[in-house]
Amino acid sequence: MNVLAINGSARKNGNTHILINRILEKLNCAGIKTQYFEFADSFIKPCRACFACGGIYNCIQKDDVFHTVFENMKSADGIILGSPVYSANISASMQAFLERSAVICDMNAGLLKHKIGVGVVSARRGGALNAVDSINHFFLNHEMFVVGSTYWNMAYGKMEGDVLKDSEAMLNMDNIAENMIWLLKKTIQGER
């Protein structure tokens, strides 16, 4: 059982990292292998709309980290997508990643089928629900199961570390992790 986490923030150790890490710690304690990628040092190029990904199961653009991250996404049982809120939605890096991934999945049906998805976002004040929705739309459009919690998966904070003061959000991350573990064990054991 393995889970891939992707952080779309431009900051290396910022709030989104803290949220994702809180979930990964719990997954690791439950014996689930995890991998973590971040786009802080990378530039994800936009989709070229060439539709050449049909039958090749990845993007033909090979000069950025997209290829590696997408390969890991294909082999993961669970996917955590974390993003800061930029302009009331997910970051440009995460948007570019999801646009390219979505076209590949449309051209090669079933690539993410039955994987477990968790989306988390950090925001200073506005647009968090849009960002959560954008991530969930991606999961739901590709036959994945979305993990719920007791509130939408968002935390408030501006500067690095501020989300730690949002104690309700941090407890919510623990609950998301528990629900993800439960769903992974229910759906994966005996099936893959």
Ligand SMILES: Cc1cc2nc3c(=O)[nH]c(=O)nc-3n(C[C@H](O)[C@H](O)[C@H](O)COP(=O)(O)O)c2cc1C
């Ligand atoms: C370019 C940019 C745009 C932002 N736009 C918003 C926004 O629309 N709404 C909001 O609440 N916060 C906004 N923020 C604040 C970030 O969402 C917030 O600082 C978040 O915690 C950053 O997470 P990180 O530390 O993982 O990068 C913006 C920050 C940046 C750098």
